[in-house]
Amino acid sequence: MVDLGALRRNFAGVRRLVGGGVRIWPAVKANAYGHGAVEVVRVLPEADGFCVATVAEAEEIAKLADGRPVLHLGAFHPEDAAGIIAGGFETAVVDVASASLLDGEAGRLGRRVREHLKVDTGMGRVGMPVADVLAAARSMAAMPGLEIAGLMTHFPTSDDADLTFARAQAAVLPGLRDQLSEAVGRPLLLHAANSGAVLGLPEACFDTVRPGIMLYGAFPSPDAARTASLEPVMTLSARIVFIKTVPPGTTVSYGRTWTARRDSRIATVSIGYGDGLPRALSNRGFALVRGAPAPIAGRICMDAAMLDVTDIPDAACGDDAVFWGRQGDAVLRIEDVAAAIDTIPYELTCGVTARVPRVFV
Numbered sequence: 001m002v003d004l005g006a007l008r009r010n011f012a013g014v015r016r017l018v019g020g021g022v023r024i025w026p027a028v029k030a031n032a033y034g035h036g037a038v039e040v041v042r043v044l045p046e047a048d049g050f051c052v053a054t055v056a057e058a059e060e061i062a063k064l065a066d067g068r069p070v071l072h073l074g075a076f077h078p079e080d081a082a083g084i085i086a087g088g089f090e091t092a093v094v095d096v097a098s099a100s101l102l103d104g105e106a107g108r109l110g111r112r113v114r115e116h117l118k119v120d121t122g123m124g125r126v127g128m129p130v131a132d133v134l135a136a137a138r139s140m141a142a143m144p145g146l147e148i149a150g151l152m153t154h155f156p157t158s159d160d161a162d163l164t165f166a167r168a169q170a171a172v173l174p175g176l177r178d179q180l181s182e183a184v185g186r187p188l189l190l191h192a193a194n195s196g197a198v199l200g201l202p203e204a205c206f207d208t209v210r211p212g213i214m215l216y217g218a219f220p221s222p223d224a225a226r227t228a229s230l231e232p233v234m235t236l237s238a239r240i241v242f243i244k245t246v247p248p249g250t251t252v253s254y255g256r257t258w259t260a261r262r263d264s265r266i267a268t269v270s271i272g273y274g275d276g277l278p279r280a281l282s283n284r285g286f287a288l289v290r291g292a293p294a295p296i297a298g299r300i301c302m303d304a305a306m307l308d309v310t311d312i313p314d315a316a317c318g319d320d321a322v323f324w325g326r327q328g329d330a331v332l333r334i335e336d337v338a339a340a341i342d343t344i345p346y347e348l349t350c351g352v353t354a355r356v357p358r359v360f361v
C-alpha cells in the first residue's frame with residue numbers, strides 16, 4: 001500500500017524546512033524508490049521539477065511533469081544524448097567530452113539542451129574537480145547547443161552525525177557559482193541538498209533541493225537530523241494463507257533453521273524474496289499481525305514466509321501481515337527493518353518487485 005496522503009504531508013515537511021523561496025525537485029528515480037513514479041508525480045503538483053536516473057524514467061513522467069524540469073542526475077551514455085534532447089529533459093554534465101557530445105546531438109536535432117555542471121566536491125562518483133570546472137564551463141559556453149542552467153554537487157555524508165565534511169563541501173559552492181555565472185554570462189541555479197542536507201544542513205539548501213527518501217517517509221540514516229516528522233508512505237503487507245499448530249521439535253522451512261520450542265502456531269504468508277522481502281530477514285525480523293509482532297520463523301522462501309503467531313491467538317487465515325509500514329495504529333518503521341539486516345530503507349523500497357501490486361490510497 002502506498003499512502004499518497006503521507007507523501008504529500010512529507011512534501012509539506014520539506015517545504016516547511018526549506019522555506020518558500022527554494023525549489024523542490026523530488027528524486028523519483030527507480031520508480032520513485034519503488035513506490036510508483038507516475039502516481040508520485042501526479043500527487044505532487046507543488047513540486048517544481050523532478051530528478052531521475054535514466055532517460056526511460058524521464059520519459060515515463062514527462063507528460064505529468066507538464067513543463068516542469070525533469071533532470072537526468074548522473075553521467076549519461078552516448079546513446080542517451082538523443083533521448084535527453086528529444087524529450088526536452090535537463091541533464092547533469094560531468095565533463096567537457098560529454099558536453100561536446102550533447103552539443104553535437106543537439107545541433108543534429110536542431111535543439112538546445114539545459115545542462116547542470118556536476119562538480120565533484122567529495123562524493124567521488126562522477127563530476128568535475130572543483131579546480132577544473134571554470135575552464136570546463138568556458139568551453140561549454142561556446143557550444144551553441146548547450147544552455148548552462150545550473151551547478152550541482154552531491155553529499156556523501158549529509159546524513160552523518162558529524163557534518164564537518166558536508167559543511168566544507170557546501171562552503172565552496174556559492175563562490176564557485178558566482179564565478180561560473182560571471183564566466184558564462186548568466187545566473188546559474190545552485191543545488192546540492194539530498195534528504196540528509198534538507199534535514200540537517202539548511203545552509204546547503206541554496207536555490208533548489210533534491211530530496212528523495214524523506215518524501216517516502218524514511219530518514220536517510222539513524223544519525224540524520226530529526227528536524228521533520230516523516231510518515232511512512234509504503235506499507236509492505238501480504239495475507240496469511242495457511243495456519244498450523246506444530247509440536248516442539250518441528251522445524252520450519254529450507255535448511256531447518258527454526259525449531260519449535262513449544263507447541264507453536266505457524267502462519268504462512270504469501271510473500272517472499274520474489275516480492276522483495278529480503279531473505280536476510282529470515283529468523284531476524286518480525287511482521288505485524290493484528291497490531292502485534294510475529295517473529296519470522298525459518299528461511300524466507302521465494303513466494304512464502306512463515307510467522308510464529310503463537311502469542312497472537314486470534315491470528316487467522318486472511319489476516320494481513322505487515323513487514324514494514326503501518327497496521328492501524330501500529331507502525332513498523334522501515335528504518336528499523338533495514339537496520340536489523342544491515343541495509344538502508346532505500347534498498348528495501350526499491351527492492352519490492354513488479355509482482356507486488358501497488359495499491360494507492
Ligand SMILES: *Cc1c(COP(=O)(O)O)cnc(C)c1O
Nearest residue numbers: 027073154194195210211212213
Ligand atoms: C538519489 C539522489 C538524491 C536524493 O537522495 P536522498 O538521500 O534520497 O534524498 C539527490 N541527489 C542525487 C544526485 C541523487 O542521486
